Structures are given as C-alpha cells and as structure tokens.
Amino acid sequence: MREIYEASNLARVTDDLLTSTEQLSVELILRWHRELLTGIRDDAAGRFRRGDEWVRVGSHLGANPAFVADLVDQALARYRTGPPDGAIERVAWFHCEFEVIHPFVDGNGRIGRVLMNQQLLAEGLPPVIVRARTRRSDYYPALDEYARTDRYDSLIRLLALLVLEALHKRLVLLTSREVIPLAAWARKVGMRGTVAANRAKRQTLPAFRMRDRWMISADHRE
The missing domain is CATH 1.10.3290.10 (Fido-like domain)
Known part of the structure; x- marks a missing residue:
C-alpha cells in the first residue's frame, strides 16, 4: 500500500x-x-x-x-x-x-x-x-x-x-524518425556494446534511458 x-x-x-x-x-x-x-x-x-x-x-x-x-x-x-x-x-x-x-x-x-x-x-x-x-x-x-x-x-x-x-532525450524524440536500443545501434556501426554503454554513461554519445534501457537515434552518426 x-x-x-x-x-x-x-x-x-x-x-x-x-x-x-x-x-x-x-x-x-x-x-x-x-x-x-x-x-x-x-x-x-x-x-x-x-x-x-x-x-x-x-x-x-x-x-x-x-x-x-x-x-x-x-x-x-x-x-x-x-x-x-x-x-x-x-x-x-x-x-x-x-x-x-x-x-x-x-x-x-x-x-x-x-x-x-x-x-x-x-x-x-x-x-x-x-x-x-x-x-x-x-x-x-x-x-x-x-x-x-x-x-x-x-x-x-x-x-x-x-x-x-535529459536534453539528448528531448532533442532525439523531437527530431528523429526512429529511436532504437543503443546495443542495436552499436552493432550497426561496428562498435562494441560495452564501449557504447560507457560512452552513453559519460554522455559522449547522445543516448538516453527509457525504462532503464539505453536508446539512441537510429540516424546518429559519429
């Protein structure tokens, strides 16, 4: 209760x-x-x-x-x-x-x-x-x-x-056609998942969490 x-x-x-x-x-x-x-x-x-x-x-x-x-x-x-x-x-x-x-x-x-x-x-x-x-x-x-x-x-x-x-989340949701899990994006661009996750935590990637899952714009390019 x-x-x-x-x-x-x-x-x-x-x-x-x-x-x-x-x-x-x-x-x-x-x-x-x-x-x-x-x-x-x-x-x-x-x-x-x-x-x-x-x-x-x-x-x-x-x-x-x-x-x-x-x-x-x-x-x-x-x-x-x-x-x-x-x-x-x-x-x-x-x-x-x-x-x-x-x-x-x-x-x-x-x-x-x-x-x-x-x-x-x-x-x-x-x-x-x-x-x-x-x-x-x-x-x-x-x-x-x-x-x-x-x-x-x-x-x-x-x-x-x-x-x-929080800023990255708002920008991505306003401007991106598709939002995907960070792990899927990392595979697509040939980056190790642990590297992508660590960069997300440091916010050197414009990733954000939704329901405790890291997400990113499908169109993001380095």
Whole structure:
C-alpha cells in the first residue's frame, strides 16, 4: 500500500511541479512534503522534525531538530544568492545541504529530488531522473562525500550528466524518425556494446534511458 501511495502522491506533486510558477520557499516545501506523505505518514507530513525526532541515515546523523527550520531558511537564502554562481552548481549544493540537514522524519529523499527538479525548471533546464537502480553507485556516495567533506563535486558531475541525458532525450524524440536500443545501434556501426554503454554513461554519445534501457537515434552518426 505504501508503494501505491508513493506513486499516486508523486504523480500529483509532479503535475503541480510542471505547471506551477511558484518560487521555491519553505511554504512550498512543506506543502509538497505533506502531499507526498499523505496516507503514508500523516503524523509527520508537511512539518519539519521537532522535539526528540532525531534521524540517522547510515552513519550520518541529521541536524538537531531544534535547528532544522533555521538551517533550511539559511540554505534557501544561500541558494538564491550564491555561492556558487552556476545553476547546476547551486542546485547540487542545495540538494546536498538539504539532505544532510534531513529536515523531515520521512520522505527526505523524495522531496529533495522534487525540489531539485523545481530548481532545474526554474533555471530553464529539464527535470532529471535519479534512477533507483544506480543510486547506490553514484547518488548516495555523492551525498556521503558532502556529509564528510563539504565537497559536492560528485553531485555536480552526476547532475550535469543527468541534465545532458535529459536534453539528448528531448532533442532525439523531437527530431528523429526512429529511436532504437543503443546495443542495436552499436552493432550497426561496428562498435562494441560495452564501449557504447560507457560512452552513453559519460554522455559522449547522445543516448538516453527509457525504462532503464539505453536508446539512441537510429540516424546518429559519429
């Protein structure tokens, strides 16, 4: 039942995300969190941690509940003004800071990734998908790096690759007559499948994932 609520709640929030021009604020964060956790954790939905509601993720201990609201305010203020100056760099920093604060009892990852896409759209960039299948190899280690060192280079790189993939997907679907699996394209042009897959991951090929399968324009030429 939790998975059903998670999917339906996320669909509603995503509709709002794609149609709303509302600026990022504490009020928006709390409203979307309430919608995401409706039917899942109604007792914690739409509010920051408080009292003795400490949370631990792996070896990381979230911020003291007494300071959560102020820390989120400070993160939003820095996000609006910088540093850093670049759009992807600022989005990456805010996401790392938000997840390290871990302001909610539950749903921190889901709301954090929704906010990431809200910020990308506000910057004129496409929303991205942080895929569950690869989170343990790229996304979680990037957050852990920030928690340990205050460095967010790894999330900048991951986010930049995801934005490139999202742009490639849109361009290909708008301009190509046929989209085929990357493996089929590699065979056609005489490239090893592992080479093509590695280039797709580095986005040196305009490939993109659909249902966790790498795809590319059938007409693509090097």
